[in-house]
Amino acid sequence: MTEQEKYMKAAIKQAKKAYALLEVPIGCVIVHEGKIIGRGYNRRNTDKNTLAHAEITAINRASKKLGDWRLEGCTLYVTLEPCQMCAGAIVQARIDEVVMGCMNPKAGCGGSILNILENERFNHQVKVTRGVLEEECSSMLKEFFKGLRVRVKMEKKLRVSAVAENTAVQQKETGEENVNEDKK
Numbered sequence: 001m002t003e004q005e006k007y008m009k010a011a012i013k014q015a016k017k018a019y020a021l022l023e024v025p026i027g028c029v030i031v032h033e034g035k036i037i038g039r040g041y042n043r044r045n046t047d048k049n050t051l052a053h054a055e056i057t058a059i060n061r062a063s064k065k066l067g068d069w070r071l072e073g074c075t076l077y078v079t080l081e082p083c084q085m086c087a088g089a090i091v092q093a094r095i096d097e098v099v100m101g102c103m104n105p106k107a108g109c110g111g112s113i114l115n116i117l118e119n120e121r122f123n124h125q126v127k128v129t130r131g132v133l134e135e136e137c138s139s140m141l142k143e144f145f146k147g148l149r150v151r152v153k154m155e156k157k158l159r160v161s162a163v164a165e166n167t168a169v170q171q172k173e174t175g176e177e178n179v180n181e182d183k184k
Contacts, residue, residue, distance in 0.1 A: 004099050007031055007077040008133045011101070014041040014054060015079045015140060021046050022148075025140050028054035028078040030062040030071065030095070037074070038062030054078060055086035059093050070094045079137040081108035081130075087116035090126060097127040101137025 001009075007029055014027025018041040030038035040057025044050060055078055063069050071093040079101040082090060087109035090098060098117055100110060109116045110128055117126040 004077070004129065004132045007036070007075070008079070008099065008101055008137075010036060010039075011054075011077040011079050012133065012136060012140070014039055015137070018042040018054070019140065019144055025144050026054045026078065026080045028058040028076060030058045030074050030076050032062070032066065032071070032074045037065040051085070053083070053086050055082055056089055059089055059095075063093070072096060075099060077132075080104050080141065081110045081112055082117070083107045084109040084114065084116060087114075091116060091122055091124050094124050095126060097129065099129045099132050101132060102134045102141070103130065 010029045011027040014029065015025040016027070018027065019025035021043065023042045023045055026042040028038075028040045029036045038058040038061035040054040040059075040061065042054050043052040043057070046052070055076065058076065059071065062071055062074060069092075072095075074093075074095050075097040076090060076095050077099045078086075081100050081102070081104040082098070083104070084107075098110060103110075103112050105112050107113065111118075111130065116122075117128050119125065
C-alpha cells in the first residue's frame with residue numbers, strides 16, 4: 001500500500017462516518033509531516049449547515065492544531081473532488097497538495113467543471129493528484145445514492161398512503177363518504 005493509499009483509506013474511514021448518519025459519504029484528512037492533523041466528514045444535513053463539508057471541518061481542525069490559518073506543507077486527502085467552496089478554502093489555506101479519490105462531474109472544482117485548485121490567476125496553486133482508490137470512493141457514493149433513491153421512493157409511498165388514510169378517516173368522521181354515494 002502506498003502512502004497516498006494509506007491516507008486515502010483514512011479519508012474513506014471518515015466518509016463511512018458520514019454514511020452512517022445518512023449524509024453524502026465524503027471524508028477528508030489533512031497530513032503534515034507524516035501525521036494526520038485534521039479530519040472531517042460531511043455533516044451538512046446533520047448540522048443543518050451548508051458549510052459542514054468534510055474539507056472545511058478538516059481545515060478548521062488542522063489550523064487549530066498548527067495554530068495558523070496557513071497550512072503550508074500540508075496535503076489534503078478527500079474521497080470526492082472538492083466543490084467550489086472547498087476548493088476556494090483549500091487555496092486560501094495555502095495547502096500544498098490535494099489527493100482526490102474520485103471526480104465530481106456535477107460540482108467538482110478540481111478539474112471537472114472548473115479548476116480552482118490549479119488556476120494560475122490565483123496567488124496560490126495546489127498540486128493535484130486524482131484517482132487514488134477511485135473505485136472504492138466511487139462505489140461508496142454510488143451505493144449511497146442508490147439507497148437514497150430507494151428511501152425517497154418508500155417515503156413518497158408512505159406519504160401518499162398516510163394522506164389517503166387521513167382522507168378516509170376525515171370522510172368517515174364528517175359523513176362525506178355518504179354524500180358522494182348519494183350523488184351516484
